Amino acid sequence: MLLITLDLLGIFAFALTGALVALRKDLDVFGLLVLAGATGLGGGFVRDVLIGATPPAALADWRYLLVPVVTGLAVALWHPVFTRMERVIGVLDAFGLALFCVTGTVKALAYGLGPLPAAMLGMVTAVGGGIVRDLLAGRVPVVLQKDLYAIPAFVGAMIVVGAYELRDLGWDLPNPAVAGVAMTVCLGWRLLAMRRGWSAPRPGGSSSSV
Amino acid sequence: MLLITLDLLGIFAFALTGALVALRKDLDVFGLLVLAGATGLGGGFVRDVLIGATPPAALADWRYLLVPVVTGLAVALWHPVFTRMERVIGVLDAFGLALFCVTGTVKALAYGLGPLPAAMLGMVTAVGGGIVRDLLAGRVPVVLQKDLYAIPAFVGAMIVVGAYELRDLGWDLPNPAVAGVAMTVCLGWRLLAMRRGWSAPRPGGSSSSV
Amino acid sequence: MLLITLDLLGIFAFALTGALVALRKDLDVFGLLVLAGATGLGGGFVRDVLIGATPPAALADWRYLLVPVVTGLAVALWHPVFTRMERVIGVLDAFGLALFCVTGTVKALAYGLGPLPAAMLGMVTAVGGGIVRDLLAGRVPVVLQKDLYAIPAFVGAMIVVGAYELRDLGWDLPNPAVAGVAMTVCLGWRLLAMRRGWSAPRPGGSSSSV
Numbered sequence: 001m002l003l004i005t006l007d008l009l010g011i012f013a014f015a016l017t018g019a020l021v022a023l024r025k026d027l028d029v030f031g032l033l034v035l036a037g038a039t040g041l042g043g044g045f046v047r048d049v050l051i052g053a054t055p056p057a058a059l060a061d062w063r064y065l066l067v068p069v070v071t072g073l074a075v076a077l078w079h080p081v082f083t084r085m086e087r088v089i090g091v092l093d094a095f096g097l098a099l100f101c102v103t104g105t106v107k108a109l110a111y112g113l114g115p116l117p118a119a120m121l122g123m124v125t126a127v128g129g130g131i132v133r134d135l136l137a138g139r140v141p142v143v144l145q146k147d148l149y150a151i152p153a154f155v156g157a158m159i160v161v162g163a164y165e166l167r168d169l170g171w172d173l174p175n176p177a178v179a180g181v182a183m184t185v186c187l188g189w190r191l192l193a194m195r196r197g198w199s200a201p202r203p204g205g206s207s208s209s210v
Numbered sequence: 211m212l213l214i215t216l217d218l219l220g221i222f223a224f225a226l227t228g229a230l231v232a233l234r235k236d237l238d239v240f241g242l243l244v245l246a247g248a249t250g251l252g253g254g255f256v257r258d259v260l261i262g263a264t265p266p267a268a269l270a271d272w273r274y275l276l277v278p279v280v281t282g283l284a285v286a287l288w289h290p291v292f293t294r295m296e297r298v299i300g301v302l303d304a305f306g307l308a309l310f311c312v313t314g315t316v317k318a319l320a321y322g323l324g325p326l327p328a329a330m331l332g333m334v335t336a337v338g339g340g341i342v343r344d345l346l347a348g349r350v351p352v353v354l355q356k357d358l359y360a361i362p363a364f365v366g367a368m369i370v371v372g373a374y375e376l377r378d379l380g381w382d383l384p385n386p387a388v389a390g391v392a393m394t395v396c397l398g399w400r401l402l403a404m405r406r407g408w409s410a411p412r413p414g415g416s417s418s419s420v
Numbered sequence: 421m422l423l424i425t426l427d428l429l430g431i432f433a434f435a436l437t438g439a440l441v442a443l444r445k446d447l448d449v450f451g452l453l454v455l456a457g458a459t460g461l462g463g464g465f466v467r468d469v470l471i472g473a474t475p476p477a478a479l480a481d482w483r484y485l486l487v488p489v490v491t492g493l494a495v496a497l498w499h500p501v502f503t504r505m506e507r508v509i510g511v512l513d514a515f516g517l518a519l520f521c522v523t524g525t526v527k528a529l530a531y532g533l534g535p536l537p538a539a540m541l542g543m544v545t546a547v548g549g550g551i552v553r554d555l556l557a558g559r560v561p562v563v564l565q566k567d568l569y570a571i572p573a574f575v576g577a578m579i580v581v582g583a584y585e586l587r588d589l590g591w592d593l594p595n596p597a598v599a600g601v602a603m604t605v606c607l608g609w610r611l612l613a614m615r616r617g618w619s620a621p622r623p624g625g626s627s628s629s630v
Contacts, residue, residue, distance in 0.1 A: 022354075028410035030361060031354030045260070050465070052474030054262030059327040066326075076413040116486075117479040131556070136341070138350035140558035144442075144451030151450060200448035203496040232564075238620040240571060241564030255470070264472030269537040276536075286623040346551070348560035 003103075008067050010099040013092035015040035015068035018133045019075035020082060020089065025137045029076055035133050036072035037065070043128030047104050047121050051111040090194055098187035101126040101153035102179050105160040115161040122157030123150060148193035148200055156186030213313075218277050220309040221268075223302035225250035225278035228343045229285035230292060230299065235347045239286050245343050246282035247275070253338030257314050257331050261321040300404055308397035311336040311363040312389050315370040325371040332367030333360060358403035358410055366396030423523075428487050430519040431478075433512035435460035435488035438553045439495035440502060440509065445557045449496050455553050456492035457485070463548030467524050467541050471531040510614055518607035521546040521573040522599050525580040535581040542577030543570060568613035568620055576606030 018039030022032035041058045048056035058064035075082050082089070104125025108118035127143050127150045134141040143149045159182035163173045192198070228249030232242035251268045258266035268274035285292050292299070314335025318328035337353050337360045344351040353359045369392035373383045402408070438459030442452035461478045468476035478484035495502050502509070524545025528538035547563050547570045554561040563569045579602035583593045612618070 023413060025350065026412060027350075027354045028356060028412045030359075030410050031351075032413060034354055034360075049259055049469055050475055050479065052262075052472075055260055055321070055323060055327070059260065059323055059331070062324055062326045065330060079413050111475070113475060113479055114482055116482045117475070120485060121479070135345060135555060136351060136354065140445065140447075141451075141556060144447045144454055144556065146448060149450075150454075200450050202446060202448045203443060203452060203499050233623060235560065236622060237560075237564045238566060238622045240569075240620050241561075242623060244564055244570075259469055262472075265470055265531070265533060265537070269470065269533055269541070272534055272536045275540060289623050345555060346561060346564065 004063075006099055007103065008063060009092075010096035011040040011064065011067045012071055013089070013096040014043075014129050015071040016075065016082065016089050017093050017130070018068070019072050020086075021133055021137050022072075023075065023079055023083065027137075032076055033069060033072040035136060036075070037068040038136055039129040039133040040068040040071070041065075041129065042132035043100055043104065043125040043130075046128040046132075047108065047125045050121065050124075051108055051113065053107070053111060091191065094187055094190040094194065097126045097149070097153050097190055098156060098183040101156040101186055102160055102182050105157040106179075109161070109164055115165055118164075119154060119157040119161045122160065123154040126150075126153040126157075146199045148198045149190065151200060152186045152189035152193070155189070156182040159185060214273075216309055217313065218273060219302075220306035221250040221274065221277045222281055223299070223306040224253075224339045225281040226285065226292065226299050227303050227340070228278070229282045230296075231343055231347050232282075233285065233289055233293065237347075242286055243279060243282040245346060246285070247278040248346055249339040249343040250278040250281070251275075251339065252342035253310055253314065253335040253340075256338040256342075257318065257335045260331065260334075261318055261323065263317070263321060301401065304397055304400040304404065307336045307359070307363050307400055308366060308393040311366040311396055312370055312392050315367040316389075319371070319374055325375055328374075329364060329367040329371045332370065333364045336360075336363040336367075356409045358408045359400065361410060362396040362399035362403070365399070366392040369395060424483075426519055427523065428483060429512075430516035431460040431484065431487045432491055433509070433516040434463075434549050435491040436495065436502065436509050437513050437550070438488070439492050440506075441553055441557050442492075443495065443499055443503065447557075452496055453489060453492040455556060456495070457488040458556055459549040459553040460488040460491070461485075461549065462552035463520055463524065463545040463550075466548040466552075467528065467545045470541065470544075471528055471533065473527070473531060511611065514607055514610040514614065517546045517569070517573050517610055518576060518603040521576040521606055522580055522602050525577040526599075529581070529584055535585055538584075539574060539577040539581045542580065543574045546570075546573040546577075566619045568618045569610065571620060572606040572609040572613070575609070576602040579605060 015036040018035035018037070019032050021039075022035040025031075027035065041056075041064065044058055045056045048054060101122045103122075105118050105122030107125075108121040113121065130143055130149075131141040134143075160178060163178040166173060225246040228245035228247070229242050231249075232245040235241075237245065251266075251274065254268055255266045258264060311332045315328050315332030317335075318331040323331065340353055340359075341351040344353075370388060373388040376383060435456040438455035438457070439452050441459075442455040445451075447455065461476075461484065464478055465476045468474060521542045525538050525542030527545075528541040533541065550563055550569075551561040554563075580598060583598040586593060
């Protein structure tokens with residue numbers, strides 16, 4: 001119950017950001033629904049296709065499809081309300097990031113992946129939806145350009161992987177505690193990065209765009 | 211026989227649109243062949259990867275690969291002929307849309323997906339090739355921006371799903387009749403939308419592009 | 421040993437081109453690592469997902485993930501060195517192309533695909549990473565626009581397929597010799613194309629861009 005509710009809340013948050021990007025790009029209602037769905041479910045789809053867990057969970061449970069559809073329709077109908085809530089949506093999005101990096105890593109470990117690939121897939125689960133959203137909207141994915149966004153997700157995923165490895169050494173850490181710590185680190189870091197305007201360094205920083 | 215012929219005709223129609231977009235974007239011969247193939251086969255590839263039907267049907271039967279290659283080469287050689295046939299190609303494309311939303315839904319149901327996911331995958335089969343084409347050509351997918359294109363495909367898919375559900379209630383509708391009705395609704399709606407210039411509503415309609 | 425070393429060298433070469441594109445597009449460190457990884461591993465991921473070999477080989481062996489990460493970090497730290505080595509990187513990239521068209525085709529044949537689909541997947545393995553790189557960087561894939569790049573890869577793949585078919589006719593050609601010939605043809609052709617500035621013909625050549 002709790003897990004599914006959290007999951008649906010994360011999908012809702014991501015679907016909101018997808019729908020808002022669609023509004024800004026002046027897409028039609030169908031484009032808005034596609035962007036809501038792709039952002040909400042895209043990361044999990046990519047993870048499930050890569051680990052061979054097909055059909056993806058989101059296609060086996062209609063609630064996972066319903067959330068982005070309802071979210072998208074709500075944004076289409078009352079978009080002035082949602083565009084004013086940008087700050088709240090940023091916080092929800094950070095929550096989705098923190099949740100999905102943990103659940104994505106757990107699922108990848110359950111499918112037998114090693115620690116580094118599992119952490120990478122956890123991060124892909126968290127940031128993949130946003131990348132698909134931006135590709136469909138015709139812009140270079142925001143996560144590749146600025147914002148400290150993917151690194152907190154990767155660190156959250158690494159905490160889950162680390163605890164999993166410790167288990168082999170006899171340290172049996174309780175799952176909820178590990179998940180809680182990993183989510184808190186990712187969420188707290190991301191919220192701080194949003195508030196302080198932190199961004200990842202750019203190696204070619206001074207060069208002008210091409 | 212009939213089914214395969216129809217399928218190859220649908221791939222031919224989609225491959226034509228891909229090749230014409232490649233011409234307009236001034237891609238080279240290889241780019242043209244890739245766009246023809248991606249448009250003709252992309253929707254089915256996405257569907258098959260998501261339901262776990264790998265390798266996709268189009269990789270198991272060489273005729274499926276040959277059709278876009280031959281189509282692409284024909285367009286490369288005689289492109290002035292094809293660019294003049296835009297209206298005919300639009301009608302062929304509408305036929306491909308109607309066909310693939312039905313066959314895609316049927317295949318998803320056969321793989322055990324529920325009604326809503328199956329209809330969604332049917333629609334993805336129908337519009338996915340065009341989305342891949344537009345991403346490769348560096349433009350925001352046309353289907354997300356304007357034109358009443360995806361909604362007829364979704365409605366066609368829902369008709370197939372509805373008939374499938376009615377079967378559980380004891381109403382045994384003959385498959386060819388269901389497919390015929392679903393295709394006719396999708397095709398007729400799409401052709402009307404093309405002729406009348408109908409498009410899906412845009413929620414953020416008045417705002418200028420970003 | 422030799423095979424893995426060659427494979428990692430090919431991934432290294434592709435990851436270099438991904439990191440350099442990220443620099444030119446002014447992406448941040450995370451974007452640079454994603455582009456390095458996507459270019460180095462993307463072609464193999466697409467091939468493995470399409471033939472149903474999930475999780476992809478690169479997710480089952482941490483060395484495959486480590487190479488693009490280390491390559492990306494090295495480029496981020498010492499990018500002036502790497503940007504000056506453009507010619508060397510072009511040669512390495514041609515080597516990766518020649519290698520992956522052969523190994524990709526061999527893997528597709530081993531998974532039971534027919535000759536034409538196997539050659540196509542070999543080519544996809546070779547050029548797919550570059551296509552994913554360019555999509556993520558927000559540009560029309562270079563391979564679709566200019567340069568004689570994909571055709572040498574396809575011909576290399578066809579040589580592998582041809583030798584495989586000859587085996588059925590009783591001609592038992594030794595694998596290393598076939599791979600060597602296919603790689604040499606692809607590599608030599610690509611290097612010549614780079615030096616002479618050869619490019620594939622454009623059907624719509626004279627029309628201006630849209």
